[in-house]
Amino acid sequence: MALSPQWLDELRARVTLSSVVQRTTKLTRAGREWKACCPFHDEKTPSFTVSDEKGFYHCFGCGAHGDIIRWMTDQRGLQFMDAVKELAGEAGMEVPAPDPRAARAAEQRASLADVTEAAQEFYRRSLDAPEGAKARAYLDSRGFDAHTKERFGFGYAPGARQALKAALGQFDEAMLVEAGMRIAVDDKEPYDRFRDRLTMPIHDPRGRVIGFAARILDADKKDAPKYLNSPDTPLFDKGRTLFNLHRAGPASRKTNRMIVVEGQMDCVAMAAAGFEDAVAPMGTALTEHQLGLLWRLVDAPVLAFDGDNAGQRAAMRAIGRALPLLAPGKTLSIVRLPPGMDPDDLVKRQGPQAMEALLAEPASLLDTLWEFEKAAAPLRTPEDKAGLKQRLIEHTEAIQHPDIRSLYRRELLEKFSAFAYPPRPRREWKSGFAKPATPSLSPEAATRLRRAAGDGARDGLAGAVVAGLLRFPDQIMIHAEPLSRFARADTRTGPAFETLIEAAEMLDPGESAPISAPHGFAPPPDSNRYAFLLEGADPRAAREDLAEAVSLLVERPALEAALAAATARFESDPEAAFAEQQRLLKRKLAFDKRLGQMASRRAAGAAQPDLDLSVAEAGTGEDSE
Structure with a gap:
């Protein structure tokens, strides 16, 4: 029986986590959450928390973590489907009937995961081989220590067109193509997608390898893309995946923060500097689904994009995607890095404390919107200023929530009025004439x-x-x-x-x-x-x-x-x-x-x-x- 992610999300939303946990564990209200002594290990001081807003429980002592279904399987000892059926009964939902096509698709995804896991093992071995010397030199030039290299699973894809095929001979050619590891072209022999590149595995939230990001090593190849990601496959959807989420998610529960950087290597550099709660989109602007993933973890993810013009445009694209989705308590914060710097540059030149200082005082989405549009075009004439006002109004019209739309419109127009109508010199009133107490109409x-x-x-x-x-x-x-x-x-x-x-x-x-x-x-x-x-x-x-x-x-x-x-x-x-x-x-x-x-x-x-x-x-x- 295959259950869609959408159906499971609906099930989690309909049953309150704390109400289920309280049946066997005494909870005490702590602000917007609940706390208790952990039911998974002996302790005298409560370190177990339950968050209905975020939909998970977490123990800071033993690390136990999960959603309402995981609670039923781990604490109650139920099988997964038994837990789902019991919760569905409480929620008034019908469990979908078995779908043979969905079952086959799930089986296909499982087999493709075997392909990507095997490919990761091959790339790791190749990095340590003599042919991986160039990739090892690049990692050393970035200053990554052994722990960072091991944790992010760097590898090397050899330059030969059939190297991966030869190493993964246990899998059919069709599976290698379906997993995105090989490219099939009409009337030509298929060949390896990643060749002579440094590789990084991409994981799903459960930590399974579902694809790869690969960086070019030969700077002379001007016509080749610097970074290459796996194509969309039954395993990997770039619009629904955030790089490093499986590691950053647990870290964000301790920091109550999620940092979004532009690229995968920025993410690695942040983690190497001690910022474990960093993720990156997959080479595209943040999508609605990725924003939803972030908002499930924190209320105000922090965008820390590069300080150049391209980085600021990327931040504005993310803001444009976020505006229609804004909800009470759900927003974005924005950190503007120094011009010409990416996160790695800032940390190396000024130290992690410089990044920490920026993250401690991020700009709001509204202020970023105002500053970007004010600087987007000259504002010399009344027509220029009217254009600024029109752009601000268009942004507010994209907001779906009526209260947030009204508040954004008011605050942005207040900023515009203060800018477009600066205070005039105070008028001096002649002796013997009293200044009017109140303004009046003609x-x-x-x-x-x-x-x-x-x-x-x-x-x-x-x-x-x-x-x-x-x-x-x-x-x-x-x-x-x-x-x-x-x-x-x-x-x-x-x-x-x-x-x-x-x-x-x-x-x-x-x-x-x-x-x-x-x-x-x-x-x-x-x-x-x-x-x-x-x-x-x-x-x-x-x-x-x-x-x-x-x-x-x-x-x-x-x-x-x-x-x-x-x-x-x-x-x-x-x-x-x-x-x-x-x-x-x-x-x-x-x-x-x-x-x-x-x-x-x-x-x-x-x-x-x-x-x-x-x-x-x-x-x-x-x-x-």
């Missing part, structure tokens, strides 16, 4: 605002956002782009937001004093729903609530239009239209829930004096028409 702007707000009086959300922006004018330019988009589509209240944006452009950047509301400005009829209009509310929390209200206001027309379009398609394509309508109705329910949460936050602050919406009374300055 008479023409006040008239337009009052008229637009009156036309949209029935729209409580739009009215509340207008009132909130008058109260917190430093937020207008932060939300200018989505509000402008909304204004173009809404003829009732759109002019009010256009007026506010025009007014904000004339204010000093960072101006936080409320704008005096125009005479006769009517507050929204249901203003008590909105926490950001509460008198005495925490300013930071109020601004966050206002940002959420802007997000809802801008999202609403598109949602309503999509619902109307789906309904209109019922006659021509009822099945697709119904499915689309149901999907959109779920979004509408989520929208209403978010809007309701704003009201509940306001209710939570009801102990404070009731809202007076003083923005409408913040200034008595009468405007002339």
Whole structure:
């Protein structure tokens, strides 16, 4: 019976590890984890931990480690399938029926693993043979000690085209080709894939050899790739494999850190310098699956790519892959190495402490995104700056999680506003004239605002956002782009937001004093729903609530239009239209829930004096028409 990795992952996700462990072992809560005296060896001081978030248990005393299935087999003594069936019964899952094709594929993978293990033994012997002298000299030039050479299993692939075939004669030619060790070309004799190269085995998380990375030794071969990896095979998938994960995973449980470097040799150099928790992708940008592997181990893997332009582009490609997948608590940190240096250079020139210092203070994903885009193109003209703003917005639109998308958008636009609208020289007020206590609108702007707000009086959300922006004018330019988009589509209240944006452009950047509301400005009829209009509310929390209200206001027309379009398609394509309508109705329910949460936050602050919406009374300055 073959069980897919996806099915097993679902099983692990459905049954809480701590609830199973607690049936036989007394656990005590320790922060976000559990601790106990290890059930696998005698001890008086607890060193056994259980993490439901990460899905594994670990003993720092005896090294016992595993997931919920391993617990059932090692602690309960069950056979693997018996453990799976018992857990599946608890999870309400049906164990898949035996699949002959899957069974044959599993058998094929097992036999191909025999091929790669045998190839590794051959390469290791060849490294110690006279023909491996060049490879040994290269390893010595890198300064790797005997322990590092042994641990990473370096070998040498001889230059002869049939050397591996002769050494692995017990395997059929078809198996050698299927395992990626030989290349078959039409009408030609197959030949060894790796020739005259230093080899490194690639392992799966269980420590089995599934492929190889091979480095060229002859610098004169300009047309040959410097590094060559095994092709994708039933054993090896470069997009789903991280080099050194089988060693770095256990190390990361002690450091609570995972370092991602660009190449396999960088990974070896890091381990040789004492950084055991380093992995590398397989010559490509980090994939979604590789990010998932990393996030199962740590919340914020650290990218430590080379300090040259290529390294920074690789970091940005990884960030681009990560943005849609960001989730609460799951992000990336980024270390920028000195220009022209890779991890090995830094460690050798400045010592491991230099790398440790960088790793101790990595940059956030958001800050890296901002710095990269700000430096990506000249910013001399307004058009250049508008391009920067557009690129930042495009990045935020890639984020799927709505709260994270909203927060990224707000923080990046705050950085943009501070950069694009630097503080102006403070104006000196002539003797005998008092500086206005609060900013105010021009008479023409006040008239337009009052008229637009009156036309949209029935729209409580739009009215509340207008009132909130008058109260917190430093937020207008932060939300200018989505509000402008909304204004173009809404003829009732759109002019009010256009007026506010025009007014904000004339204010000093960072101006936080409320704008005096125009005479006769009517507050929204249901203003008590909105926490950001509460008198005495925490300013930071109020601004966050206002940002959420802007997000809802801008999202609403598109949602309503999509619902109307789906309904209109019922006659021509009822099945697709119904499915689309149901999907959109779920979004509408989520929208209403978010809007309701704003009201509940306001209710939570009801102990404070009731809202007076003083923005409408913040200034008595009468405007002339």
